[in-house]
Structures are given as C-alpha cells and as structure tokens.
Amino acid sequence: MAGDAHARTGNARDARGEAGERDERVPGNVLVPIGALLLGMLLAALDQTIVSTALPTIVSELGGMEHLSWVVTAYMLASTAATPLWGKLGDQYGRKRLFQTAIVIFLVGSALCGAAQDMSQLIAFRALQGLGGGGLMVLSMAIVGDLVSPRERGRYQGLFGAVFGATSVLGPLLGGLFTQHLSWRWVFYVNLPIGVVALAVIAAFLRIPGKSTRHVIDYLGTFLIASVATCLVLVASLGGTTWGWGSAQIVGLGVLGVVLAVAFVAVERRAAEPVLPLTLFRIRTFTLSAVISFIVGFAMFGAMTYLPTFLQVVHGVSPTMSGVHMLPMVFGLLLSSTLSGQIVSRTGRWKVFPVAGTGVTALGLLLLHQLDERSSTAAMSGCFLVFGLGLGLVMQVLVLIVQNAVSYEDLGVATSGATFFRSIGASFGVAIFGTVFASRLGGKLTDAFQGAQLPPGVSVDALESDPRGIAALPAALRPSALHAYASSITDVFLYAAPVALLGFVLAWFLKEDRLRGSVTAPDVTETLASNPVQRSSYDEVCRALSVLGTREGRREIYREITARAGYDLLPAASWLLLRIKRYGWAEPGVLAERITVPLTVVIEAARQLEERRLAERRGLDLVLTAQGSEVANRLAQAREESLAALLGDWWGPDRPTDLIQLVKDLNAELCGSERERPHDGRAVTRLS
Template structure:
C-alpha cells in the first residue's frame, strides 16, 4: 500500500489508531482495578491467571494471524479482532466469579492479539521503514496515552461505580473503530498461490499452550519438579520438535524457520522477549506496592503510574521522529534498555509515593526509547512479502516473554510472600493466649489479600474492639513489610532480565532504514553484498 497518496495513508492511519486505542485502553483501564475486582470475586489466588490467560490467547492469535493476514489481507482480521474483543469485554462485565472472568478475558485476548499484530503490520504495508519509524512511535504514544487515562480512570471507577462498567464504558469506541476500518481500509486481495499451514498452526499452538501453562502453574498449583509440570514442558518440547519437522517441508509455513537465520530478527525477537518478561513480570505488581504497602486507594494509585505513561508518550513520539531523521535505531534500543534496567533496580528500593513517582518518570523514558525499536528492526530486515509473519513473530516473542515473565514473577512473589509472612509471624504479636473470638475477628489479617481491599480493611479495623487495635496495627504492618520485601525480589528479578536484553542489543546489527525511494534490500546489497540482501 506504499503507492497510496499521503492523504489516503493518513485516513487509513486514523482507522488503525482508533482500533489500537480501543484495544489498548481496555487493557490499561483494568490494571489498577483488577486487584480489587479479583478480591471482590474472591479470587486473589488466581489473580495472575486473569492476566496470564489474556497473554496466552493473544499470543496464539498473534502468531496465527500473521501468516493468514499475509494471505487474506489485514482488513478482515482487524474487523474480526474488534468484534471478538468487544464480545469478550462485554462478557467480562457479566462475570460472577473468577472462573468466568478468566474465561472471558481469554476471549478478549484472542481479539486483542489480532488487533495489535494486524495494526502494526498494516503500518508496515503503508510506509517504508524509515517513514514507518515515525508512525510506529505514534502508535506507541497512543498506547502510552491509554496508559495515562486508563489506570487512573479504572481506579476511580472501581472506587465510585460498579466495577462492571470498567469493561463496558469504551465499547462505543469499538463500534467506531469497526466502522472506520470497514469504510476506510482498502479492500483485501487474497494471494491464491499461498496455502494455509494447518498442521504447523496446530503444533505451534500445542507448543505454546503447555509451555505457558507449565510456567503459570509451576511453583503455585504444582511444584516445579512435579509430574504435572514436567509433563507440560515435555509435551511442549515434543510438539516443538514436530512443529520444526513440519515447517521444514511445508510449502507455506506459518512461521518460516528461515527467519531465524537472520541475526537481526533473532536478536530483536529474543531481546523483545526478555524486555517484556522483566518489564511486565514486575510492573504487574506495581499496584501491590502502591495499594498494598503504601495503602493508597485504586483511584490515586493510577496517579502514580501516570507520570511513567506521560514520559513514555513523549519519548516514543520523539524516538520515532529521530529514527526517521537518522535512519538509525540501535542507539535508541541501548539507551532504552539501560534506563529500564536502572529504573527497575530503583523500584526494588522505593519506600514512598514521591520516590515511586520519580522512578516511574525515569522508567517511562526507557520505555519510550526502547519499545518502538525491535519490531521495526525486524521488519526492516526482511522482504515486504514477509511483513505479516515477521511482525507476528516479533509480537509472539514479546507476548510469550510477558506471559512467562508474569508467571515466573508470580511464582517468585507467592513463595517469597509465604516465607516472609511465616518469618514475620514468628516474631510478631503472640496470639496463642488470645480469646478465640478475638482470633476469629483477626483471621482476615492473616491473608495479605486484605491489603488490596482498603474499604474492607478500614471497615475491619473500625469494627474491632479498642483494646486490640494495637495488635491489629502490628499485624497490618507485618503484612505490609512482608509484601514490600517480596516486591523487592520481584523488581530485582525483572531488572536482571532487562539487563540481559541490554547485553543482547550490543550484538544487534544495524541495517539502515530504507526510504520509499529505495528498493527493499538495495542498501543492504550496496553495503554488505547480495548474500545478506536475502536475510530470510
């Protein structure tokens, strides 16, 4: 679609950005509210599953739709993705228990994965890599903008309205996005010389699902060395081997293995995996610090993360322009990973809300520098005919990183919290001689879940007799200290993963971003020879 006029491209980008904003705002609005929603649905033990299932289903749909959109075009998948996302969002608001919430979030994830992958690929269809950098930065800025208003609005709504409206309030935007895509997006043309890789798609799914389930359940539902965990990892390994054998012989593979002979694609994918694993695995627990340790309500919790989103918006837009102007991208990835690593180390030792806000601004700068780079670098390194599948591959690794990171950090969080509470209880208030009725009243304070439901905690403290208020305060502080110590371990673990991504970026080969006037691969041939011009 690079042949379209500038006006036509801008019009199409309006439709794409509307779809992107719809998917993004519906993710960010639940971030600060989900701990409270999970508590209200009596499902804090399955809190990470609400996030993990979304990442799981979006990961699968992302990689499968990549090749399909190369065959059938982007338009039908954008429309299907919006519809599935809207249905999932509506059903989430009807949930009466955590199981239903997890199920409907899974459906939402299918739609979200389709929207995000297809929208980013469509930008690649419209613009050459050098101009694409500017638009990629704007898309990241849109996601950042949704991160500004989403958490704050979600926190306010869960404090002042029925939580169901968190999932329903932006449904009209979904309708607008659907209509814009239907009317403005060019008609898709099927490539009849391409076939669908059904067996490859099946075994790719059978590789991803048990792998992510294994990481999600290990350390929580099952021990890491349990037969169930080992069985899931073994099933994933067997499916991976079968998948590789299939992809070596099929005519049109769903995930061409030849992509990974390209060092730019490989390093970008792995670095994106590690970046998301560390970043999302740790940031998902930021509300636990703000709401649980510091005792801030969800409404004001959103204000803590808002500065991070604002700095990300500014730096994402600027980074896109700088990459377009210079044709370079590696320096921005290096700066971004360095700042993110330092920011997460600082998160491990934050001890107040003002300090947390300052760290969020700093960390958001790192996100702004680093987030737009890896998909753009991978797209720039392959032929235009592989745009959909390489974009899907990049998103696959990012989503898997986020999913595995959340699961692993959840396991670390759970085990550390249990150990910390056990240790703190040994030196805490002596309840052995307490009246049984008093022990019954204090029972909720044995569960750190109470810290995330401030109204319930305030109500409980107000209802207890005056003579045991000192003991109550000790128990609450004990829980907060245990939670804070556990979060320190989580943030440091995330920083370690992002630091590894930083090291990988050092080895990222920088290929000049081609302009629309240059034939794909021509700059590469000129600088490095024709042997590198076919990186796939």
Template sequence: MAQAAVQSTNQITGQRKWWAFATVLLTMFFSSMDQTVVSTAMPTIIGDLHGFNLYAWVFTAYMMASSVTVPIYGKLSDVFGRKPFYLFGLIMFGLGSAVSGQAHSMIELVWARAFQGIGAGAMMSMPRATVGDIFSPKERAKWMGVMMAVFGISSIVGPALGGWITDSFSWRWVFYINLPFAVLAIFGVLFTLPRVRAEHRVKVDWLGSVILVVGLIPVLLGFTWAGTKYAWGSPIELTLFIGGVIVLAIFILWERRASDPVLTPSLFKNRIFTTSLILGILVGMTMFGSLMFLPVFVQGVIGLNAQDSGWVMTPMMVGFIIGSMVSGQVMSKTGRYKFLGSISGAIIVVGSLLLNQMNVHTTWGTVMVDMVVLGLGIGSLMPLMNMVVQNAFPYKIMGTVNSTQQFVSSLGGVIASPIFGSILDKNFSAKLSKTLPASLHQFQSKLAGVNPQSLLTKQAQQSISTEFSKYGATGHQMYLQLMDAVKASLTFGVQHLFKVGLVFAVLCFIGTFFLPEIKLKGKEYYQEHKLAEDNA
C-alpha cells in the first residue's frame, strides 16, 4: 500500500480509511489495556523494587503527563495534521514502556511512566480525532459499538492478562508487551494517515502551552494527594491549589489575547459544548460513585476472592458495549440524539437505584444484573457526548474541540477520585470505631491513614495475620474479628458512595433535557474544506 499523499485536510477516504480505522482500534486496545495490566502487576513490582512510598506516583506521573499534553496535541494536529503527533505519541509510549520494563528502582519507574504518559496524551486524543477524519458524525454512530467493544474487551482482558504475565514470566513483560502493538500501529499510521500541508503560516502558542502545564501540575498534585498524603486544608494543599489557580487565571487572560490559543475560549460559549462537558463530568462522577469501589463491596459482602474480583467490571462492560451499539444504530438511522440522551440518562438513574438496594443479602447474580443496567445507560450516553460536540463545530477545528472535551473530562476524573476516596475513608473510620470489638480497639490506630481498599489485598491480610500470630492460639480468632469489622466498615462506606452516585445520576438525567440538538451531519460535515479546495 502506497504511503498517504500530501493534502490540505486530515480527511481519510477510499479503502485507506478502513486500514486507518483498524489502526485506531489497535491503538485504543493496547493503550486502554495498559492501565489495567499495570495495576494488576503493581503488588509484585513493589515487592521487587521496594518503594511502597512511591506507589501512587507510578500512576500519578503517567496521569499528569498525559492530561496536560492532550489539549496541546489536539490544537497542533488541526494545523499540522494528526500524523506527526500520532507517530510521536506511539514512539514515546513505546520508549516509555521499554524503559519502564528496564527500571531497577521505583524512582526510575516513576520517571519512565511520566515519559510514557507524554506519549499517552497523543494516544488519548489522536485516535478519537482520527475517527472523525474517517467518518462523518452520522456514519460514525454506526461504528461506535465497535469502538466501545474494543475498549470493553481491553478492560476485561487486562486484569487477567496482567496476572498471567506476572506469574508466568516477569512483571517487566507487562510493559514490554506494548512494544509489538506500538510497532504495528506505527506502520499503520505511516501508511494510512495523510501528510497535511498547512495552508498558511501559524504562530503556535507555545507560551500559552507552558503556562497551562505550569498551572495544571500543582492542581493535579493537590487533588492526587488530598485526603491521603495530606489533609485537604493543610498548608501544602492550600499552596498547591492557590498557586495553581493563580497560574491558570493568568493562562485564561493570556488565551483571550492570543491570536491562535491552545484552548479556544469561544468553545465554552457554545451551549452544546458546555452542556456536553457538564454531562460528561456528571456521568464520570456517577461511575466513580457507583463502580469505582464496587470490587470492595463484592469482596467484603459477597465473598468473591481478590483474584476473581478483577472480573467484577465485566458485566458493566457487557452492558456498555450493548448500549453503545444500540444507540449508535439509532443515531445513524435517525440523525437525532436528544431523546436518546434522555432515555440513556433515565437508565443510568435506574441502574444507580438498583445498586442502592444492595445489602448484606445481595447475591452475585443480582450485582451482575444491576451492573449491566448501569452499563447500558453509560454506554449509550458517554460516546454520544463526544459525537454531538464534534457535530456542532466545523471540521477544521475538530482536534481542538475533541481534545478540549477530553481534557476537561480527565480533570473531572482526577477531582472525583480523592473526593470519593475521602468519603469512603470517613465513613469507614466512623463505622469501624463502632463495629470493632473493645478488645481490638488498640489496633484501630494502626489502621489510621491506611487506604481501606488495600486491607482486602492478599499481601495486607497475610501481613496482619502474621502480626496476630504473636498472640498465640487466640491470635487467629482476633484476626478474624478484625477482618470482619474491616469488611463491614468498608461495605458501609461503599453504600454511602452508591448514594452519592445516585445524586449525580439524577443530575445527569435532568441535564440531558438542556442539551440542544443539531441533526447529525453526513457528507456535508467535510463540505467546507472541499469548497475551499475547489475555489483555491
């Protein structure tokens, strides 16, 4: 297949678009799988590299590097084409994976993950933008189910694959496995994505990009550490938040004056854009409140062991895939989405209500049904948000629009995690003090500041059991009493999160009625550029 020719837009047509779509699916698969594979291997990595105090930074460094680069990639790709930034992201991700596999200390792994995250920023934004280059909004709806299926399968396969690789080979191979996928994707990008020739000289807002990064890093650090490493109102947290907000305020002022800003302020004046952003954040909050800590409930109440709890999200992903396929077909045939958005929001509310009915007598079968229902609603609504936003703006700024939406959504996830974690910790501690037998109150202080979820891991339970073995014959009984109290307290905390998730689900449902509707565009989506080329 001949290499893609130079053209004035990113649009991909003819037979080449199917190879480009296959490349997008491949990238989505291994980039989304990477996170779950690494998570599964982390206990083994910590045991080998001895750096538990840097545990969170393995994910934080990756998340921060990828989040701050997403809007920059999106803006530049609209001007210079997706191809150079797609290739750069794949190469950086591959190199970061190789260096991560070679790490001999936790600090080396953290820096390697940051390096990998720089590439991940492109891999988060370029595939979604490339899909817009291949299919118009109305066509894209038909293929939404395929894209979501790839995402769902990677989320299901990831934990099992990570455990198998770690046990059968070495934890280093959870990083090395990315390399063959990255190489295949590089060849796909080289031969399917066009080289774009900028029609006029563009002044890249590099200073604005630097100000954005400088402002985001302390805010992201603040939310990452809040409620865990430092208290929310501690001097360090206040310094990070206030400093970051001041720099971001300077960024906003700068962007209003910039001739070609990184984040276009005018986007936020569009009702479809702002409503979609709010709905996306509310859906994300619902997912965090309902699903983030569901494995804790399944382990603590239903009794599923830690290894099998890695499959807990599978029913939700099945519902997610079915919901996206059905809604995609409906949108493709009708060109409409508002009514479908409201139905999806209603299903999310029903799913959240079902989760709130769960108690100590709930069976695994009931949990599966509840998760499928919630997955149907989320799977129908989340992809819809991305599609309607791209449909509302000219094709020439699609990369900017797409990356800005993705950037704000990722920040919502960063903010949600510590908030829900704090809610869980607070309710866990309160319930534990009431549930713990008087003879074991001396051990409660040792659990202070410990992540409640980590107490259900096999390694943590073995460590606690070893400590109780010092007390002789009664030690084992004391250990069982402690773990029963821990599980009951965790369950109490998770049930409170279900209630919070329900609140966000209801707000999301109400918000769908405020989403303006523009009929999904077909071939006319690209008409503006075609007319410009004809008149040139």
C-alpha cells in the first residue's frame, strides 16, 4: 500500500516536472541565445565568401582592378590579427558586452563598406569590418562553453561549424544574387538587419554565469605579428605593380618586416601568455603542418577570389551563375573532407591524406591553368571539382595531426595556430595572385592591341580598371581582349602550382604518430573557417569527447566499461545500475518516459538487474542490493578509467586540474547532468 501511494504521489510530481526534465535534454533557455550567436557567426563567415562573386562588379564601378585582392585581404588580415585578442579580453572582462561590441563594430564597418565611393575607402572599411568579424567568431564559440555542459559543448559548437559549411556554398550564390538583382552594396547592407536582430536577442536573453579568468594579454605580440603579416602582404601585392621590386618602398617594407619579425620573436620569448608560443615550433609535426596550412590557404582563397572574375569577365556568366559554377569545388571539398575524416577516425592512419591532398591540389591548379575563353562548362566543373577534392583531403587532417602532436597545455593554442597560418597564407595568396594578375594583364592587353585602332574613350588602362569596356570594342578585337584576361587569370594558377608541390614534398616528412583515443577528426565544417578561433585546451577536449553525448556514444562507452569491469551485462543494465547508485533508486517505467532510452530497453535492463540479484523492488522502485552496490562501484571506477584512457598521455601524473574536473563532469553526466533532479522530483539518497 505504501508503495502504491508512494507511486501515485510520485506520478503527480512527474506531470509537473516533465517539462523541466525535457529541458535538461534540449534546454529551451539556451536555444534562443545560441540562435543569436549563430546569427553573429553567420555574419562573420558570410563576409569571407559573399564578396568574391561581387568583386568584378565592384571594381568595374569603383575602378582599380589592380587593388581587387585587397578587398579580401584587408578583411582577413584584420580578423586574423584581432582573434586572439578578442579571446583573451573575453576571458578577462566578460564575453556578453564584448560580443555586443564586436557586432556593433562589424555593423558599422558593413554600413561604411556599402556606402564606399572608391576602392581605398572600401579597403579601409573592410579592415574595420574584419576587426569586428574576428570577435564574432571567437566569442560566439567561447560563449557556448559558458552556456552548456562539457558533454554537450562539442555538439553545439558543431552547429557553428555547420554555419561555415553553409556559407561556403551560400556566400558566392548570395553575392551573385544581390549584385545582379539589387546592387553590390547589398552584399554589405544585408548584414544590418541580421546584426540588429542578433543584438536585440543577445541583450534580452543571453545570461552568462559571472566568471572571469585573469590573463596577461600579449598586446605587443599581437600588434607585431599583425604588422609582420601586413608588411609581407604589402610587398607581395604592391611589388612589381605599384612599385618596382627594387624600389625604395618595397625594399623598405621588406626590411621593416624582417625587423618586426625579430622583435616578435624577442617579445614572445618573454611574454607570460604569448599569442603564439615559440616552443610549438620545436615540434616537427606542428612546424610542417603550419607550413602546409599556409600553402592550403594560399591556394584556396587565391583561387576563390579570382575564379568568379574568370567566369564573369571571360565567359560572360552572370554573378549569380558564377556562384553556381563554383559549387563543384565546394562539393568536392566537403566530400573529400568528410570521407578522409571518417577514414582517419576509424583506422588511425592519416599520413596518406596530406600527401595525396597536396598532390591533387597541385594537379587541380595545373588543370585550372589550362582553362581559357573556349573551355566548356563541363571542363570547368571538372577542374573545379579536382581542385576542391585536393583541398578537402588535406584541410581537415591538418587540424587533427596538430592536436595529436602537442601536449594538453598547448592543445588550444596549437589548434588555433594551425588555422592562423592558413589565414595568413590566404591573405598572402590573394595578394600574390593579385600581383601576378595585374602585372600580366597590362602587358597582354598592350600586345593584343598593338597596331589596332581602339574606339574613342577605350584604352588599355581603361580596360585594366573596368572590364566592362570590352563590350565597347569592335567585334574583331573582343576575342583578343578576352584571351588577355583569360590567360592573365589562369597564369596565377600556374604560379601557385609550385607552392602546392612544395607542400606535397613537405607532407612526406610528417611523422605518422599513433592517434590518441580522444583525437578524432573534427566536424568537416569546423575546418572551413579561415580565421583562427581561439579555444582553450579544455574546449578542444570537450569537442573531441562530445560523441559521448550521443546515444550511440553512450551505448559504446557502457559496453566498454562493462567489459573493462569484467561483467556480462547489457550496456543499458550497466547504465541503470550506475543511475541507481547515483540517485539511490529508479522507477523504470517513469524513467523511460523522461529520457530518450526506449521503454523496452529500460525494462529489459531492469529485468536483468533483478534476475542477477543486483537490484530489488521496493514498491515500484528499484534499489541496489549489497552485491549490486559492489558491482556499481566497480563499473563507476571502470567508467572513469575508460574516460581517462581516451585522453592518452594527456592523463599523466602531472595532469592539470581542469582535465581532472572534466573527467569527473563527464563521468557524472553519462547518467545525468549535475543539475538534473531525480526523474520524479523526490529527494536524492546517494548509495556510494
């Protein structure tokens, strides 16, 4: 009787507590602010790709084809340099206000870009936009760690990676649509309503726990590394075009870059928290991966910047359709990234992918060089696909092998370091591609029109600045002009091929160390970001272990710990046993209503516990027997040992306290969150 009454009152409380229990699985109070964070990430990610298909129209209206590359480079340099600074400031002073500040800076930059009247203004405003964009990226992902538990963190951060994946496809298409049907200025104005919505939602709904981490921020190191990168990019973009290679300006920039690099090394050796620890370069795998990442960024973003110009100017494709034509490259990248990541995670073998990836990328560049004004759509799509396949094979694996090569303390900074070099490579590649294109175009147009009578108002200089002038040429001269543009653009791919081949050679020197259990290929979309997202070592391990938050992951971990403990139990029986150990009791029927485990599985697990005399009934509840308590203790120990084994040599004698706490948190969350109440609201009686 007492048990029946007990059950009835429990069921009444269950009805009241059901919504709260479901919120524990999918926390509604978290979904709204995370949606706003996704909007912020969308803004920053979209502006890396949406501009590419609008660039030919922008330079036609504003002039300055030779400065086309700087519209992309200014944004990337500013966001790359600002990223580590935003991360540290967010840790120290709180992320909510800083995130709102980043949105405001980004929106101001967007509005100014849309109103720009010449190329110099647009380039300057793009840099301002990039400063805000760097903050949007790093802070949005860091705030996820403030809002959700360790087990769920990687899953939510995967959503942000998916935003990058979506923008890599949607960016060129949206850029073309806005340019063709509205104006290129809407490429920037579209950010304003999205940003205002994100600001309002963040202000109203984002509640971050009050905590901060004191940092010694490496302002000088951040400034110096940004200055070195800027000097290198200026030399690459202005040398041989605006100024001669032997001119005082170019030589001066080169010398200044070297001096600043020496100063950066000196500062980083003394910095308490260096923006890029020099000790990482003592690890051969990190150094080689950094160089190969630089090469991948060089090839990828250089090509993505100039392929729309080739399609729109040479083949007369509309801005929208130029985005469609580039989809084979994006799909090839996504396909090979996904397959390579799965293969590496299952086999533990990875070296073949950077070797094959750099080789196929070099082949793709050589194929792109073969394109001309007569190439068919099928031929162009095939070349784009090969190029994308090559990039995808190497991009994702580089992040993985860097994580596998470093100690736990350096995991976060090494991960962001790998993508930092890819971002610098992207800036450098776009600048080099621009220099080669501009220097080749003038000479080829001059040769094409040598001895020809050009119409009034049409000159070689005018055609260099505005390709729309080709339409004003006599029909007999247009093919020569188109060929000059085509060969000037495809020549840049020929110049990039040896750089990719250098990556191919370096990839052979990578040492294929055995993968740690916790090092799994990151979600493919997480590797598409060109900017280094500063995440801590703790966050990186949370992402890697977030598979434990899936039903399949939990089933596998319970199967493993049962075997490790030496028992022959169903995975669900082990889980139920540990849940009873934690709460003191469990009512199987009610429990199945509140969680994602099917009722049949819970009932079967409960029956096995009763048959083995590991648990017994008290009314409708199951409680542990003395033997069951002993088995549960052994399973709990095996579960912690299993989690520790995933961390490999990171779980050494000197393991840091945050890693110890992470294992404890995950251990507890595998049978329910620390915040979770028992499934019918009754008081908890622990059986330790």
